[in-house]
Amino acid sequence: MIEAILPPDVVAVDLFDDPPADLFPEEEAVISRAVDKRRREFATARLCARRAMAALGVPPAPVLPGPRGEPGWPDGVVGSMTHCDGYRAAVLGRSAQVTSIGIDAEPDGPLPPGVLGEVALPEELAHLRALAAQDDGPSFERLLFCVKESVYKAWFPLTGRWLGFEEAVVEIDPARETFEARLLVPGPVVDGTKITSFTGRWLARQGLLITAIVVPARRQS
Template identity: 45%
Template sequence: MSGTVRTLLPAYAAALESTRELTGPPLFAAELRQIADALPARRAEYATVRRVARACLAELGVPPAVLVRGADGAPRWPHGTVGSLTHCRGYRAAAVARTRDADGLGVDAEPCAPLPARVLAQVTSPVERAHLAELAAARPEVPWCRVLFSAKEAYYKVWYPVMGCWLGFDDAEVEFRPDGVTGTFVVRPVSGGARRVRRADARFDPVATGFPALRGRWAADAGVMVTAIAAPAGSLPRPVRPPDPRPAQAGRTATGTLRWAQ
């Protein structure tokens, strides 16, 4: 396992990645049940990202633990820890921290390629599209739209375990601060999302929750784009509203795929 993702997170987080499938140790019975009907490629993907996660837990001195998805699709972490999983073609990664150090972690990996135009229109605001145009003019070799998509995914992975409700792509905006090969960004909640009608509560305002803007980092290497966000302990609010009554909506991207399907 290598560690590009580790460079994007604070020292208190254990973060590892793998560019090949790992074959041991065996999965727990509960994990095997979750993928009993999956295709071989999906089973290998599921198993590898959990083996990477357990290696992260071991770095923190936490014994191997069952890492199954809950009813909402989000992975369940051992008591006293927070974490995040991600995978895309040829890449698996995990990050874990103790709750004494972090309120949340979010990591996301995407192919280092532009988004389809129809997806870009769904996941960005006019302000963001103007920002992306400026960035593309300065550094055209970077697929900024894909980095933006990934940054919002990472933010959602910090948001959802705390707030327990769906956050749309139009409920947050990203601002980049490019810096060489790696860079930083800030994701902040915004009011007045244009597609809020898809929510169970159309009056929901993410800004009013008190959930903060969060800074993250990104890097591109070997055809993969990785984003990471760490929320230090004490930086996030307690949930201010009950969980979204439509759990099936809680983890869906603008493309209709499960964000949490880890």
């Protein structure tokens, strides 16, 4: 499903259940004490990742979480994973074509009480009210959260730094099913160009919200 909002130079694999999935010993060590739900999410996301590696022609490799939980990819590969109830996905690309990827999936429903005030800036709250007034669409407050999660996932590999919810302001286009996240802090310099915003696409389907950012590598002339 996620491939519908992705460019052709990445590979996506998603699943709606948890088939049997083997883990590398290093991954098993990470998840050995986890509850069953967490274990299934972890294993199925890595099954998606290894199927995507195979599609790229990359040998299977462990995907271990880093200090901030970010996935560690094989050399020459960039990617992102996500999971929520009933959905797991991985999107991978080769670093020669793609600089960074950020994806997220959330159930299409209201945020838990109190969460919106923690993640949304005043101008975003006004934007959400305008969207709700003019469009009988998905849960835009949950979509905002989903976008900000994908922004962080695209940001972190480029900077190695935390990005707070209040450090990017998001605008959602319901007609084009796109979004822009304008950074409110200095952005990274990638291939000689400073990144000041991230743009991406979103979809609402089968009770899910999915967001994706793919930062292309600058083509050398």
